[in-house]
Amino acid sequence: MSGGEARYVEEAFRSNWLSTVGPNLNAFEQRIEERLGLGAVALSSGTAAIHLGLRLLGVGPGDEVLCPTLTFAASCNPVLYLGATPVFLDSEPSSWNLDPDLLEFVLKRRAVQNRIPKALVVVHLFGQCADMDAIRVSCDRYGVSILEDAAEALGAMYRGRPAGSLGDVAAFSFNGNKMITTTGGGMLVSRRRDWVEKARFWSTQARDSGIAFEHSELGYNYRLSNVLAGIGLGQLEVLDQRVRERRIIAFRYAEAFRNLKGITLMPQAAYGLHTNWLSCFLIDSGRFGIERDQLISRLNAVDIESRPVWKPMHLQKLYEQCESHGGRVAEDLFRRGICLPSSSNLTLEDQERVIRVVQEAANSGAHKQAYADFAVPSRV
Numbered sequence: 001m002s003g004g005e006a007r008y009v010e011e012a013f014r015s016n017w018l019s020t021v022g023p024n025l026n027a028f029e030q031r032i033e034e035r036l037g038l039g040a041v042a043l044s045s046g047t048a049a050i051h052l053g054l055r056l057l058g059v060g061p062g063d064e065v066l067c068p069t070l071t072f073a074a075s076c077n078p079v080l081y082l083g084a085t086p087v088f089l090d091s092e093p094s095s096w097n098l099d100p101d102l103l104e105f106v107l108k109r110r111a112v113q114n115r116i117p118k119a120l121v122v123v124h125l126f127g128q129c130a131d132m133d134a135i136r137v138s139c140d141r142y143g144v145s146i147l148e149d150a151a152e153a154l155g156a157m158y159r160g161r162p163a164g165s166l167g168d169v170a171a172f173s174f175n176g177n178k179m180i181t182t183t184g185g186g187m188l189v190s191r192r193r194d195w196v197e198k199a200r201f202w203s204t205q206a207r208d209s210g211i212a213f214e215h216s217e218l219g220y221n222y223r224l225s226n227v228l229a230g231i232g233l234g235q236l237e238v239l240d241q242r243v244r245e246r247r248i249i250a251f252r253y254a255e256a257f258r259n260l261k262g263i264t265l266m267p268q269a270a271y272g273l274h275t276n277w278l279s280c281f282l283i284d285s286g287r288f289g290i291e292r293d294q295l296i297s298r299l300n301a302v303d304i305e306s307r308p309v310w311k312p313m314h315l316q317k318l319y320e321q322c323e324s325h326g327g328r329v330a331e332d333l334f335r336r337g338i339c340l341p342s343s344s345n346l347t348l349e350d351q352e353r354v355i356r357v358v359q360e361a362a363n364s365g366a367h368k369q370a371y372a373d374f375a376v377p378s379r380v
C-alpha cells in the first residue's frame, strides 16, 4: 500500500457506499479509461474479466480457443466455464510469450481444414507484452478475435501502446500479488463501449431494467465493491512508481549476477517496456553449477521464497487431453526458470540477501564445474 488508499476507503465508510455501486467504483473505472483510452468495468477478479471477455467474443459450447501453454491456469479455465475447449500453443524463447510463427502455422493449417478457432487468449507473461503486431496480422487474416490476458502486465507497453489496448478485449488483475492490488479484483477493458456495458450488465446478475427482478440473460455476481475500488484508486496513483521499483529490482539482480555463469534475466524484448512484475531468471545448470530446484531449496532453507516459472498447461492433468502444438520451449522454461522475490516493498537489504544466496549457490557449484572442465581434457 502507498498510504493514499485509506482516504478512499474511509470515504466509502463515511458515505455508507458499502456495496457494488458508488463513487470510488466510478472514479476507479474512469482513471483506467483515461490511462488506456478504453472503456472499463471493474470486476471481482481478473478471472471474471477473462470469463466475461470470452463471452463477449461469442465463445460458447463446442468452440475452440487458442491459448499459450505457458501461463497461469486462470488464462484458460474460463474457456472451460463456457463449455469450450482450449488448444495450446508454445512460447517463443525471445519473449517467453506466444510464438507468432507457430500461431500463423496452426491457423493456416486449420483454415485448410475449415477449423478456425473462435478466439485467441494471448497472455503478457510476467509483465512483458507478447509480439502483438505479428499476432494481430495472423488473427486478422483468419478472422480470430483476441482477448488479452494482461493480468500480469498493467503498466507494460508495446511499441508505444499500453498492454490492454492491443486486442479486442482485455483483462487486468488486482489480486494481492499483482503490480497494484485491490486485495482481489479485476478490470475488463475494450474499445467497444457497448461490450463494456454488456459486461457490466452480466457482472450484476444481468438484471433487466425496471424495478422488478426480471432476467432474460444469464448473469454473474462479478462486480467489484466500492470499498475495494477505493484501494484501487490509491494504488493507481503509484502505478508508475511500482513499475519503476519492480524494474529496478530485476536489473539489480541481473547486474549482481553479471559475472556468474548460467543465470540470465528473462529476455527484455526491444519492442516494449517490460514491467518485470516478477524477476524471472533462467538457470543453465551445466554452467551455473546446480539445478534450478537446488537453488530454490537453498533459498528456501534461509526463508527466501522463490518459485518455478508457470507449469505449462499441456502438462497439467486437467488439460492433458487438449490439443497442443509444440511445447518444448515452454517445457524448457518451466524446467529452468525461477521467479525470485520481486515485491516493490522488498528492502535493499532483502534484495542483497537474495543476491548473496544466489552467488554462494553459484560458487558452490563452481567447484564442480571447475572439476568438470579439468576432467574433460584429461579424458580426451
Ligand SMILES: Cc1ncc(COP(=O)(O)O)c(C=O)c1O
Binding pocket: 044, 045, 046, 047, 048, 071, 072, 074, 075, 123, 149, 151, 152, 172, 173, 174, 175, 185, 186
Ligand atoms: C496470467 C494470469 N491470468 C489471470 C490471472 C487471474 O487473475 P485473478 O487472480 O485476479 O483472478 C492471473 C493471476 O492471478 C494471471 O497471472
